[in-house]
């Protein structure tokens with residue numbers, strides 16, 4: 001049984017770990033701003049994004065999660081053998 005399940009694929013659907021299953025993440029520039037200035041004023045927000053090259057409105061604070069494309073789920077195909085090994089470690 002060495003090759004048990006190695007030629008069977010199973011689709012595993014899981015909550016996205018990168019966004020915690022909510023489908024959105026914080027834009028990295030907003031994260032950078034809040035690390036520099038925890039509670040920025042509107043003027044500080046405008047000045048920060050102007051320095052980053054945003055001449056008009058700043059980008060949205062929350063963007064669709066790039067890992068799950070905002071679906072909140074990730075899907076991957078794994079072999080039955082790999083799944084069996086994962087489950088036996090739980």
Ligand SMILES: [Zn+2]
Pocket residue numbers: 016017018019020021022023024065066067068069070071072073
């Ligand atoms: Zn996600």
